[in-house]
Amino acid sequence: MRRHLLVTVSCDAAAMHGVRFICDFLRDKGQTALTLFYTAPRPPAVWDHERNYETLDEYDRRAKKNREQGRAALDGAMAMLREAGYGEDMVDAKLMLREVSTSQDILRECERGLYDAVVLGRRGQQGLEALVDQSVTRDILERAFVAPLWVCRRFEKGRQGVLLCLDGSDASLRMADHVGFMLRDEPQHAVTLFTVLGQGPLGPADPEALFAGAMEILAENGVDPERVRTQAVKGAAPARAILAEAERERYAVVATGRTGRGRGLLRRVFMGSSTQALMRELDGAALWIRA
Secondary structure: OOEEEEEEOOOOHHHHHHHHHHHHHOOOHHHEEEEEEEEEOOOOOOOHHHOOHHHHHHHHHHHHHHHHHHHHHHHHHHHHHHHOOOOHHHEEEEEEEOOOOHHHHHHHHHHHHOOOEEEEEOOOOOOOOOOOOHHHHHHHHOOOOOOOEEEEOOEOOOOOOEEEEOOOOHHHHHHHHHHHHHHOOOOOOOEEEEEEEOOHHHOOOOHHHHHHHHHHHHHHOOOOHHHEEEEEEEOOOHHHHHHHHHHHHOOOEEEEEOOOOOOHHHHHHHOOHHHHHHHHHOOEOEEEEEO
16 A cells, blocks of 8 residues: 655755655655645735735735745755655645645645645754744644654654654554554664653553554564564653663654643643653654654
């Protein structure tokens, strides 16, 4: 089955980290379809009492300029993908004037297209907590997005493998299924099943049973068990342990399910302290999040 990714693009060069990640991480181009998505800012509305040739012409001029900027950003992303080996039949591009907000437009497109993941770039400056567009990414995370989210901060080319973080939750097992689906035709990437003991009530009571369940899910997706290893560590701060392991082994991806005790899916997805820490501090690797 072909993988179909929705890849958000903006005029900010840092937003291209998602495209760079795809170019380096996914080698089986024939099993990958990409849709580049750009929402151009809509000029300020012209009210009825303001309508005249001058105001309407100014609106059209600004809309045209915004579209042209979007087309240039999409062309830049297309050029990067072509250089990486993606043919024109593998990549589609969508440009639209913003309908509601950037985040809501992305969510609507995600729901319409039934994508396997949504790819967002992140700014890579040291210590910067804001995302490519913090309000956009936060809004998407706080909503019931229907596909896993790939957040790509500054990606280091050449990294390999996936650190699959497990805590016994249904969300982490859904992420195991996503990892298996994405990696079954990517044999260059190994998977490490990783759990942190001593997490309190959310920590796994039986790590061996947890690993066995995740390995079964990966195997059902076609991932050879020889590509999978397990690791359990002790620690009171899961995010710190995950970040240390990701840096030590230079993983390309940290994959995690997102659960929590807040009200509704929006808080379960975003408001956990571990997720915030990973989004803020994970550098050089992509973060995959599954609700």
